[in-house]
Amino acid sequence: MGKKDKQFVEKVTAMEEDFAQWYTDVVKQADLVDYASVRGSMIIRPYGYAIWENIRDVLDKKIKDTGHQNMYFPLFIPESLLQKEKDHIEGFAPEVAWVTHGGSEELQERLVVRPTSEVLFAEHYSKIIHSYRDLPKLYNQWSNVVRWEKTTRPFLRSLEFLWQEGHTCHATEQDAAEETRKMLDVYATVCEDFLAIPVIKGRKTEKEKFAGANYTLTIESLMHDGKALQTGTSHHLGTGFAEAFDITYSDENGNQQYVHQTSWGITTRLIGALIMVHGDNRGLVVPPRVAPTQVMIVPIAQHKEGVLERAYELKGQVAEFARVDIDASDKMPGWKFNEYEMKGIPLRLEVGPKDIEKNQVVLVRRDTGEKSFVAMDELSTIIPALLEDIQQTLYDRALAHREEKTTNVTTFAEFKQALEQNPGFVEAMWCEDKACEENIKEETGATSRCIPFEQENRAGHCVCCGKEATQLVYWAKAY
Amino acid sequence: MGKKDKQFVEKVTAMEEDFAQWYTDVVKQADLVDYASVRGSMIIRPYGYAIWENIRDVLDKKIKDTGHQNMYFPLFIPESLLQKEKDHIEGFAPEVAWVTHGGSEELQERLVVRPTSEVLFAEHYSKIIHSYRDLPKLYNQWSNVVRWEKTTRPFLRSLEFLWQEGHTCHATEQDAAEETRKMLDVYATVCEDFLAIPVIKGRKTEKEKFAGANYTLTIESLMHDGKALQTGTSHHLGTGFAEAFDITYSDENGNQQYVHQTSWGITTRLIGALIMVHGDNRGLVVPPRVAPTQVMIVPIAQHKEGVLERAYELKGQVAEFARVDIDASDKMPGWKFNEYEMKGIPLRLEVGPKDIEKNQVVLVRRDTGEKSFVAMDELSTIIPALLEDIQQTLYDRALAHREEKTTNVTTFAEFKQALEQNPGFVEAMWCEDKACEENIKEETGATSRCIPFEQENRAGHCVCCGKEATQLVYWAKAY
Numbered sequence: 001m002g003k004k005d006k007q008f009v010e011k012v013t014a015m016e017e018d019f020a021q022w023y024t025d026v027v028k029q030a031d032l033v034d035y036a037s038v039r040g041s042m043i044i045r046p047y048g049y050a051i052w053e054n055i056r057d058v059l060d061k062k063i064k065d066t067g068h069q070n071m072y073f074p075l076f077i078p079e080s081l082l083q084k085e086k087d088h089i090e091g092f093a094p095e096v097a098w099v100t101h102g103g104s105e106e107l108q109e110r111l112v113v114r115p116t117s118e119v120l121f122a123e124h125y126s127k128i129i130h131s132y133r134d135l136p137k138l139y140n141q142w143s144n145v146v147r148w149e150k151t152t153r154p155f156l157r158s159l160e161f162l163w164q165e166g167h168t169c170h171a172t173e174q175d176a177a178e179e180t181r182k183m184l185d186v187y188a189t190v191c192e193d194f195l196a197i198p199v200i201k202g203r204k205t206e207k208e209k210f211a212g213a214n215y216t217l218t219i220e221s222l223m224h225d226g227k228a229l230q231t232g233t234s235h236h237l238g239t240g241f242a243e244a245f246d247i248t249y250s251d252e253n254g255n256q257q258y259v260h261q262t263s264w265g266i267t268t269r270l271i272g273a274l275i276m277v278h279g280d281n282r283g284l285v286v287p288p289r290v291a292p293t294q295v296m297i298v299p300i301a302q303h304k305e306g307v308l309e310r311a312y313e314l315k316g317q318v319a320e321f322a323r324v325d326i327d328a329s330d331k332m333p334g335w336k337f338n339e340y341e342m343k344g345i346p347l348r349l350e351v352g353p354k355d356i357e358k359n360q361v362v363l364v365r366r367d368t369g370e371k372s373f374v375a376m377d378e379l380s381t382i383i384p385a386l387l388e389d390i391q392q393t394l395y396d397r398a399l400a401h402r403e404e405k406t407t408n409v410t411t412f413a414e415f416k417q418a419l420e421q422n423p424g425f426v427e428a429m430w431c432e433d434k435a436c437e438e439n440i441k442e443e444t445g446a447t448s449r450c451i452p453f454e455q456e457n458r459a460g461h462c463v464c465c466g467k468e469a470t471q472l473v474y475w476a477k478a479y
Numbered sequence: 480m481g482k483k484d485k486q487f488v489e490k491v492t493a494m495e496e497d498f499a500q501w502y503t504d505v506v507k508q509a510d511l512v513d514y515a516s517v518r519g520s521m522i523i524r525p526y527g528y529a530i531w532e533n534i535r536d537v538l539d540k541k542i543k544d545t546g547h548q549n550m551y552f553p554l555f556i557p558e559s560l561l562q563k564e565k566d567h568i569e570g571f572a573p574e575v576a577w578v579t580h581g582g583s584e585e586l587q588e589r590l591v592v593r594p595t596s597e598v599l600f601a602e603h604y605s606k607i608i609h610s611y612r613d614l615p616k617l618y619n620q621w622s623n624v625v626r627w628e629k630t631t632r633p634f635l636r637s638l639e640f641l642w643q644e645g646h647t648c649h650a651t652e653q654d655a656a657e658e659t660r661k662m663l664d665v666y667a668t669v670c671e672d673f674l675a676i677p678v679i680k681g682r683k684t685e686k687e688k689f690a691g692a693n694y695t696l697t698i699e700s701l702m703h704d705g706k707a708l709q710t711g712t713s714h715h716l717g718t719g720f721a722e723a724f725d726i727t728y729s730d731e732n733g734n735q736q737y738v739h740q741t742s743w744g745i746t747t748r749l750i751g752a753l754i755m756v757h758g759d760n761r762g763l764v765v766p767p768r769v770a771p772t773q774v775m776i777v778p779i780a781q782h783k784e785g786v787l788e789r790a791y792e793l794k795g796q797v798a799e800f801a802r803v804d805i806d807a808s809d810k811m812p813g814w815k816f817n818e819y820e821m822k823g824i825p826l827r828l829e830v831g832p833k834d835i836e837k838n839q840v841v842l843v844r845r846d847t848g849e850k851s852f853v854a855m856d857e858l859s860t861i862i863p864a865l866l867e868d869i870q871q872t873l874y875d876r877a878l879a880h881r882e883e884k885t886t887n888v889t890t891f892a893e894f895k896q897a898l899e900q901n902p903g904f905v906e907a908m909w910c911e912d913k914a915c916e917e918n919i920k921e922e923t924g925a926t927s928r929c930i931p932f933e934q935e936n937r938a939g940h941c942v943c944c945g946k947e948a949t950q951l952v953y954w955a956k957a958y
């Protein structure tokens with residue numbers, strides 16, 4: 001490693017030393033965000049936003065393909081509207097921003113900057129749904145929301161974030177249950193197939209469910225440091241909002257019925273997950289399928305005759321099958337190598353005078369650092385194959401990490417030991433008593449992440465109280 | 480016209496009777512918006528939002544193709560930050576929403592919900608720009624903004640609207656001037672080539688320019704009722720924000736220089752323009768290039784054997800070259816005809832038992848009502864040609880309307896007469912004195928819309944004061 005390289009790499013704290021600092025360094029050095037003058041707010045820089053656009057486009061297509069339509073609801077919610085559903089207002093009131101003045105006038109009623117839009121959708125649904133023929137209603141919104149968090153971190157927890165929120169109405173509880181599960185599966189596909197992040201699908205406990213929901217389904221992922229991150233949630237709202245907002249329909253027999261609702265969302269948090277699942281001490285690693293740039297061309301000895309011309313020709317060639325860019329600036333190749341490693345671009349393509357002589361290029365994988373010499377006329381087969389291989393390698397690596405960091409325990413002593421010696425998921429039986437859940441959190445710092453759909457069929461005893469238990473639960477310290 | 484048809488059509492007030500009511504009726508009946516519980520806020524319904532998505536996608540591509548990158552800035556602006564540029568705060572302070580509390584705590588400093596983001600971009604630019612090598616910076620943002628308007632109308636003037644705001648920094652005034660003009664031209668292309676709305680390009684007067692700008696370029700369009708609508712603006716900000724926020728760079732000689740900035744935006748107002756330029760007494764008319772559905776298939780006598788199957792086959796066939804949908808609900812064909820005319824879908828395709836026998840379909844144009852019988856195996860050539868023809872016809876019609884409604888005058892008496900007898904644009908010479916501009920507004924209700932780039936080379940006298948004048952100005956009553 002040359003001196004220049006070393007200096008550059010040293011800008012990022014090693015993750016083994018201080019994971020939180022490593023995260024902050026990568027977020028800044030990879031040029032994903034900058035800080036704004038309102039505490040806890042972030043500016044999403046072009047590179048970070050381009051990753052978000054790719055995630056959004058993939059998910060938006062799936063949302064539409066499953067029959068949903070996009071809408072746009074107002075940013076402001078009158079206080080009285082938010083208060084209509086009791087659990088909901090209790091859950092959100094402590095963390096909302098209040099608008100009290102418009103221009104120079106004090107408002108007669110305070111407005112909430114939406115922390116989520118259940119009540120706005122509910123009010124609208126109560127107006128537009130009359131008959132069973134109007135069901136289901138399958139709407140989604142892409143928007144910004146605000147939550148007045150005390151401690152914040154870019155992407156993971158910020159005053160404002162970007163997300164989509166789906167809100168649907170169905171004739172029966174069963175229809176709503178199927179929708180709740182269907183959208184969780186869509187989220188799982190986006191995470192696993194595009195972000196290369198393995199997820200565990202399951203249900204939240206009563207304590208951890210969404211304020212106002214019957215139940216919440218979740219996908220949970222494990223970060224490098226052994227902490228869990230909730231990567232998406234899908235809520236079965238039952239008839240709670242329908243009762244509060246009088247959303248009814250007349251069924252085929254002319255009887256008035258409440259609709260059954262769902263809501264589901266993913267946020268810019270996914271970028272935080274991407275960083276903490278794939279990143280390393282050289283910076284970010286972006287899975288090819290969501291990478292704004294999949295191949296970065298770095299010309300070598302570009303002042304020599306013919307090099308830049310050939311490099312630009314190659315760019316045109318590669319653009320046919322991959323998202324490609326070129327850095328023809330007068331910075332040193334070593335600087336460029338580090339810069340695009342920091343940004344996590346999946347493949348680097350080097351081309352210099354000697355390569356041109358031999359009609360070849362050098363390809364360097366970001367995930368493994370592996371270098372290969374490839375004939376120029378083979379790029380159209382080799383590059384797509386390499387990108388697919390990187391995508392799969394990232395996924396496999398993350399899955400192996402999660403499995404290595406998952407410990408199955410039967411006693412509370414083992415539980416504590418696992419969290420200390422091999423931080424990650426702890427699988428343990430639970431009696432479904434909230435007291436045990438709270439006790440575990442207090443004693444270990446771990447929260448229940450989910451009751452996985454895939455329950456191994458083993459009877460047992462609650463890891464906390466020893467009573468008979470039938471539910472296997474994933475526990476972890478979490479973001 | 481059958482009885483059912485008539486009843487349906489009567490839901491929309493005739494535009495000759497009451498244009499404002501016609502607009503409100505169309506917006507609601509074509510299912511573009513619904514009202515929300517905060518005064519002046521709108522819910523954009525799926526059909527309205529799909530039109531916006533199409534406009535956004537067309538423009539987003541052009542913004543990227545011209546070298547700009549998307550970012551995302553925070554929703555909230557600290558009061559002190561907004562106050563840094565004096566003209567800017569004076570222009571916007573009366574119409575902003577204020578956040579004063581977060582959770583249960585009163586904030587130490589009030590926050591403004593962004594009415595526009597010049598100051599946020601400026602603060603960021605002051606941190607990231609150091610050298611001439613960092614220039615230009617070409618950023619854009621898609622977001623929601625809030626302006627506390629007293630009187631509101633869906634799309635035209637609402638508390639919150641969606642838009643994009645471009646913000647750029649350049650080394651020289653000339654570079655900024657070129658950018659300002661380039662983006663105005665991009666807007667003009669989107670309006671004319673996609674929305675089929677002819678525009679007049681020009682410069683705003685000092686009185687009408689953006690708060691904080693050196694000058695503002697604008698595109699202006701004429702609505703059915705003879706009122707003008709500003710369809711897009713592009714501002715040369717000069718060094719005003721650069722001086723207030725200390726955005727400097729060292730030039731090639733190492734001297735510190737202020738950057739020269741631009742900002743430019745278009746909003747969901749464009750949907751209002753689309754309604755008021757192309758709509759008629761049967762409802763909305765959407766130009767094919769931005770229509771979410773270009774062809775709506777209505778099966779006739781669909782209970783008869785083979786009709787629905789054939790209709791769905793046709794849908795698959797047409798989907799190869801147009802955005803197509805089918806209404807196979809059990810509603811009457813007459814209801815469907817009216818519904819999709821109301822929604823302004825460019826082409827209706829009818830297919831019934833007799834058509835199937837003859838291997839033909841019926842195509843009905845929304846713009847002219849013209850009906851044609853087309854062989855099924857010719858659809859792939861006829862439909863795209865018809866859609867192009869509708870697009871062109873809408874543009875030509877709008878242009879003819881504008882020309883018919885534009886009066887060239889030399890005296891103030893003619894000015895007033897023109898506005899009364901042929902409401903629309905009034906072309907008149909102006910001495911560039913603000914007093915005349917204000918006087919014209921007071922006496923006629925017309926404001927200066929723009930000083931067109933295409934100045935006919937005629938010397939003359941100010942239409943108001945009679946002094947010598949060299950500027951031709953477009954005047955109109957405006958939204």
Ligand SMILES: [Zn+2]
Binds near residue numbers: 432433462463467
């Ligand atoms: Zn227990």
Ligand SMILES: [Zn+2]
Binds near residue numbers: 910912915
């Ligand atoms: Zn004058």
